[in-house]
Amino acid sequence: MESTVKTFTLTRRDDGIALLTMDVPGETMNTLKAEFVPEMTDLLAQVRGDSSIKGLVIISGKKDSFVAGADIAMLDACDTSQKASDLSIAGHKIFGELEKLEIPVVAAIHGACLGGGLELALACDKRVCTDDSKTVLGLPEVQLGLLPGSGGTQRLPRLIGIAKALDMMLTGKQLRPKQALKLGLVDDMVPQTILLDAAIELLKSGKKRRKRQPGIMELLLEHSHFGRNIIFDQALKQVERKTQGNYPAPAKIIDCVRIGADEGMAAGLATESRYFGELVMTPESAALRSIFFATTQMKKETGAAGAQPRPLKKAVVLGGGLMGGGIASVTISKAKLPVRVKDISEKGLSNALSYAYKLLNNGVKRRYISAAQRDKQMALMSTTTVYNGVHDADIVVEAVFEDLTLKHQMVQDIERECRENTVFASNTSSLPIAQIAAVASRPENVIGLHYFSPVEKMPLVEVIAHDKTAPETIATTVAFARKQGKTPIVVKDGAGFYVNRILALYMNEAAQLLLEGQSVETLDSALVKFGFPVGPMTLLDEVGIDVGAKIGPILEKELGERFRAPAAFAKLLADDRKGRKNSKGFYVYGKRKSKKKQVDASVYKVLGITPGVASENSRLAERCVVQMLNEAVRCLEEGIISSARDGDIGAIFGIGFPPFLGGPFHYIDTMGAAKLVEILQEYQYRFGERFAPCERLKTMAAEGQKFFN
Secondary structure (H helix, E strand, O other): OEEEOOOEEEEEOOOOEEEEEEOOOOOOOOOEOHHHHHHHHHHHHHHHHOOOOOEEEEEEOOOOEEEOOEOOHHHHOOOOHHHHHHHHHHHHHHHHHHHOOOOOEEEEEOOEEEOHHHHHHHOOOEEEEEOOOOOEEEOHHHHHOOOOOOOHHHHHHHHHOHHHHHHHHHHOOEEOHHHHHHHOOOOEEEOHHHHHHHHHHHHHOOOOOOOOOOOHHHHHHHOOHHHHHHHHHHHHHHHHHHHOOOOOHHHHHHHHHHHHHHHOHHHHHHHHHHHHHHHHOOHHHHHHHHHHHHHHHHOOOOOOOOOOOOOOOOEEEEOOOHHHHHHHHHHHHOOOOOEEEEOOOHHHHHHHHHHHHHHHHHHHHOOOOOHHHHHHHHOOEEEEOOOOOOOOOOEEEEOOOOOHHHHHHHHHHHHHHOOOOOEEEEOOOOOOHHHHHOOOOOHHHEEEEEEOOOOOOOOEEEEEEOOOOOHHHHHHHHHHHHHOOOEEEEEEOOOOOOHHHHHHHHHHHHHHHHHOOOOHHHHHHHHHHHOOOOOHHHHHHHHOHHHHHHHHHHHHHHHOHHHOOOOHHHHHHHOOOOEHHHOEOOEOOOOOOOOOOOEOOHHHHHHOOOOOOOOOHHHHHHHHHHHHHHHHHHHHHOOOEOOHHHHHHHHHHHHOOOHHHOOHHHHHHHHOHHHHHHHHHHHHHHHOHHHOOOHHHHHHHHHOOOOOO
16 A cells, blocks of 8 residues: 655555655755655654554665755745744654654665754664765754754764764764764664665664663763763863854854753753754855855856766876875775876886875775775776876876976877877966967867865865867866866966965965064964964965965966065075975974974064064954955956856865855955955055955945845
8 A cells, every 4th residue: 555745655565564765856865845844744644543554664765865954945045043943843843753653663774864864864763774885974064054953963962972973063074884883873784785674674673772882981971960061161162262253053053962961852952943043044154055055056067058078987197296196096086987197207106006095095994995995996096107008098187397398298298199089187286278288289178177285185176278178178177076076166267277366365465464573373363263274374384385486476477566475485485494395484393392383483583573563463364365355356357267156166165265254255245345445445555556456346346236146
């Protein structure tokens, strides 16, 4: 006997087991929507009223997704915190009804089980998941400036313990099947082929949940009011240190868990729904949700209107250095494509192989992948010192030194050795792509593919098209970057492209402030407080002072005097200060007494300054940031980026622009173009023409325009 509704199907088996299958029509993944509540309410009533049903399995009808979370779009429809709270309350009601069923209920999980999907599974008596790499479990709401709103802040701590639950919710981390089993989040882990059988077997063991054995520390801390307060106080201190007070959600997550633990489930749920409503209406959550929508939309685009990517079956990387090794690594580990690395020396090839192996082996150590999976992925990587085995490459990524003559040689070599439609992608960070393509007989195949270091960690790549790049080349390169797990933005060819161009003025201004007498610590602290992951001086040490100094003259030559680098760079290089790479920069490297990084005080003598005598500490961040904002708008004005959306994503994923501000263009909309122009003109009067607002900004200020509706 079977009864079907729009999204859920209730199937009764002869053995008294019923299957509740979720399959959202027309969608590749299941998401929870408010309109599903009546359907679920009706089906649960049917289950309650049918005495022949002895157990219920909740399973997905999708191939590779359990429930990926709630539909984020419905939150944007809420214009008051109460309406958002009502969504949470509706979730509490339906999952409460599920939890109160007198028969045992098991969630059979394969694929993404995230957010509201995991909250659904937590309301079941037991959970079984597949051992497939596509299966992940987590509560990532904090990444959208929210908290779990359907009982997650209450049920997760009761299942796995307060400390472990807080760790999951405050980081938004996603657990792999083995981790979920070890943590007690699931009761069993099985191959996908026997998922349903395993769920039915769990049903037969009854409604009673398996008792978790808490460790000694958990017993001491979590089972007393005093002990719990220690956990909550420590968690709050860590959150404040990490967020600098810029994100309201983490503190509210901690409070929900605390109230639930001290005052009971009902009080915890009431707090959860109230806070959920408040957080939905915050500008921070709106900004973070805009990033989610932007990246989701970008995944559906090819990068070139009307063009489709060519098939990708094999890649070649030229250069076995740090960048080449990183690019090859993500090609085998993420894209799962064969890659052949070409270098002039065996040492370079050995470095690339060991780099990729080390990264994969870290996954084995952390139990993300098995040793067999590591070896299978390493088998996709091969090497050569000559052009053997490269003819059938679909894309070649060049990652050699920033030397135009050398890159010209690479273009000619690949045109000679590879097929007519092989894409040649240069990982240059400063040289215009048109100059690299100047010697090509097939310039339509030449494109820029600018990765950021370290490649395996940085999510952004810039895809740079010159005037003759074919649309199919753009689409193929974008598809390749996505396979590597990257977020690509397509930018127009030009000095510095987009990310390095907006970063350069920001860094120059920080260096100028340093020369005026600000201390390294004060500068870094001000920009971290503003919301950047690291301060400008730390960033310069990490990237390499020599790298920053090399890009500066190129940008000044191509874009004008406003890019002239302060004298600080020349003085630092004269003292052989390159940063972390040679353990000599703004900070002390090597063994140190304190965990906290120490400034190398001798840098002040090199620069000829006395630190700590400058004023205007409260405006340090503003002076650096407005330079970045102004240049971002100028890039849009010149067509370097095609949209404000791409500009926001590029800045957030490429240089860590504060996500809670939504990116440079969202931030300008928040403060108002007129206010930004006013600030820039004040600085222009005081410090010179480098602060002159661009024409687009002045027009927007005069007409009250915004980048986003």
